[in-house]
Amino acid sequence: xxxxxxxxxxxxxxxxxxxxxxxxxxxxxxxxxxxxxxxxxxxxxxxxxxxxxxxxxxxxxxxxxxxxxxxxxxxxxxxxxxxxxxxxxxxxxxxxxxxxxxxxxxxxxxxxxxxxxxxxxxxxxxxxxxxxxxxxxxxxxxxxxxxxxxxxxxxxxxxxxxxxxxxxxxxxxxxxxxxxxxxxxxxxxxxxxxxxxxxxxxxxxxxxxxxxxxxxxxxxxxxxxxxxxxxxxxxxxxxxxxxxxxxxxxxxxxxxxxxxxxxxxxxxxxxxxxxxxxxxxxxxxxxxxxxxxxxxxxxxxxxxxxxxxxxxxxxxxxxxxxxxxxxxxxxxxxxxxxxxxxxxxxxxxxxxxxxxxxxxxxxxxxxxxxxxxxxxxxxxxxxxxxxxxxxxxxxxxxxxxxxxxxxxxxxxxxxxxxxxxxxxxxxxxxxxxxxxxxxxxxxxxxxxxxxxxxxxxxxxxxxxxxxx
Amino acid sequence: xxxxxxxxxxxxxxxxxxxxxxxxxxxxxxxxxxxxxxxxxxxxxxxxxxxxxxxxxxxxxxxxxxxxxxxxxxxxxxxxxxxxxxxxxxxxxxxxxxxxxxxxxxxxxxxxxxxxxxxxxxxxxxxxxxxxxxxxxxxxxxxxxxxxxxxxxxxxxxxxxxxxxxxxxxxxxxxxxxxxxxxxxxxxxxxxxxxxxxxxxxxxxxxxxxxx
Numbered sequence: 172x173x174x175x176x177x178x179x180x181x182x183x184x185x186x187x188x189x190x191x192x193x194x195x196x197x198x199x200x201x202x203x204x205x206x207x208x209x210x211x212x213x214x215x216x217x218x219x220x221x222x223x224x225x226x227x228x229x230x231x232x233x234x235x236x237x238x239x240x241x242x243x244x245x246x247x248x249x250x251x252x253x254x255x256x257x258x259x260x261x262x263x264x265x266x267x268x269x270x271x272x273x274x275x276x277x278x279x280x281x282x283x284x285x286x287x288x289x290x291x292x293x294x295x296x297x298x299x300x301x302x303x304x305x306x307x308x309x310x311x312x313x314x315x316x317x318x319x320x321x322x323x324x325x326x327x328x329x330x331x332x333x334x335x336x337x338x339x340x341x342x343x344x345x346x347x348x349x350x351x352x353x354x355x356x357x358x359x360x361x362x363x364x365x366x367x368x369x370x371x372x373x374x375x376x377x378x379x380x381x382x383x384x385x386x387x388x389x390x391x392x393x394x395x396x397x398x399x400x401x402x403x404x405x406x407x408x409x410x411x412x413x414x415x416x417x418x419x420x421x422x423x424x425x426x427x428x429x430x431x432x433x434x435x436x437x438x439x440x441x442x443x444x445x446x447x448x449x450x451x452x453x454x455x456x457x458x459x460x461x462x463x464x465x466x467x468x469x470x471x472x473x474x475x476x477x478x479x480x481x482x483x484x485x486x487x488x489x490x491x492x493x494x495x496x497x498x499x500x501x502x503x504x505x506x507x508x509x510x511x512x513x514x515x516x517x518x519x520x521x522x523x524x525x526x527x528x529x530x531x532x533x534x535x536x537x538x539x540x541x542x543x544x545x546x547x548x549x550x551x552x553x554x555x556x557x558x559x560x561x562x563x564x565x566x567x568x569x570x571x572x573x574x575x576x577x578x579x580x581x582x583x584x585x586x587x588x589x590x591x592x593x594x595x596x597x598x599x600x601x602x603x604x605x606x607x608x609x610x611x612x613x614x615x616x617x618x619x620x621x622x623x624x625x626x627x628x629x630x631x632x633x634x635x636x637x638x639x
Numbered sequence: 640x641x642x643x644x645x646x647x648x649x650x651x652x653x654x655x656x657x658x659x660x661x662x663x664x665x666x667x668x669x670x671x672x673x674x675x676x677x678x679x680x681x682x683x684x685x686x687x688x689x690x691x692x693x694x695x696x697x698x699x700x701x702x703x704x705x706x707x708x709x710x711x712x713x714x715x716x717x718x719x720x721x722x723x724x725x726x727x728x729x730x731x732x733x734x735x736x737x738x739x740x741x742x743x744x745x746x747x748x749x750x751x752x753x754x755x756x757x758x759x760x761x762x763x764x765x766x767x768x769x770x771x772x773x774x775x776x777x778x779x780x781x782x783x784x785x786x787x788x789x790x791x792x793x794x795x796x797x798x799x800x801x802x803x804x805x806x807x808x809x810x811x812x813x814x815x816x817x818x819x820x821x822x823x824x825x826x827x828x829x830x831x832x833x834x835x836x837x838x839x840x841x842x843x844x845x846x847x848x849x850x851x
Contacts, residue, residue, distance in 0.1 A: 191689050193696040200700035200826065207707045207819065233723060242722070 223319040226258035228300030273311030279320035339440035344419035386429030392441040395419030457508035463567025482507035514556035520548040690839040697834035712818035771846040
């Protein structure tokens, strides 16, 4: 309504001093911009420098740094350092990572790995590699420069589950991802391995659910491949599982007794099941040395027979130190240890195969299985001598004397049995339980002799329960 | 340059108010600011009320958002779980690197140059009005028209982004999400469009009229 000079051009409507509400818009906009800027600045985490041997798969601005697969940063800049020569990777991390960049933190590049044991890092196949980060100990010194690992660390620190070490003379076909089986159920995996002075240390991780299964007396063996036991008229082929057959694997069993294993417990990894049966240090059997003029085809894994029953195995053989004889180390499994007396005689069960054609009667005398597979047999006279100490040395008899086969000493290894005589014996070595005593000749074995050890009692009791 | 201005008699000089809706001229003395037009009912003003103030406010707001719009990612492309964030500039850079020059130029023009032109141009126009500049009023009017006409083209980016975001939802394979930059950029475009609209180009000429 102003009657101002039209030419004046400054209408009160236009130039009024009053602030219009419109100024809220720039206010909000500026506030927003400032807030975003501050927030970005506040979220800006530390910048770290990593040194890698190779830059394969790393991309500036794209490659992520991840902590347990969660992105926590991104590669900012990749440059090279000629003097080392190394790849220098600068990464911008989130603020949350600040407190974890301690001495001992580990960085490694995750690339796809495809093997029989499984596929890992598959995501990286399409998304490209990423840098994995594992925080160091909380009380470590704060660092901003790290040297990247060449390969993933053997086990992610403080991962759930039980970490154990398996000592083996050689790696075999084990590798990261190789499964560990317990009663053919997958309970863990091989995490990695490293060389030690006297073999290979294999790091294994048992899944949390199965930690209880590993006992101090657990026995581990390499279950990869086929275990073929060729006997007369029967070939027993065992494979732990198809998976283990292809990928290799480790199995273990846990005999009764034994306490739960501790973190980092160390076990021996036997090359196979047969060797396991022959391993006295694990099996708790009786160690016996047999000394003879020559080996006569004996080898590690051959069985030891008593009345044609397998009671032990050959652990190792070696030339004696004076080079005049060979020494064969046997392990007699604990239920049968009492059968060995100081007056026992040992002979090479495979040695008579040469005379087989001529002396047919002797072929029947010794088990054909032993003839085929080789092994050592022993017999104890009708009047058993004293029990022997571990490591006792026996002479390997050059020739089988027929009268040994007629010896029927009475040696009690358990209480008189009431179970049906046709009860099928357990698979050897399973759960560390011995077999039933075979009743070849019941009438002569009825008097008590050598009381069974409490341990044997327990085993028998367990066995009975098991079969009822 | 005042030739154009002096050659014509302006409505203001003649003491008239033009209806913004139907162009009817009303004697200014008889019309209160904001009164309805006798013919079409549109609000009558000698000059758009608060035009300068509003334009300034919107331009400042747009300028404030222009920075985050360019710093923050516009689009986050998540491919196989691996997120890749692109700002406007990095996107253009990538297009140039891929030798898609026409597209790169279009985006460069629509997303970088146009918003900048609008911000700088509008600020220039506003300052000129403040200083009652006589400098090239005609050119300034042309500039204003260009700014107003070209403004909407900046929305090209927004359309592309929103289409991609809506269409590309391939679960774990590929997902596109708008970044913070996109929001800011949309703010810049909308605010500059309103700013251009709220600027009353007649103000350019008022300074000329004063001279006479």
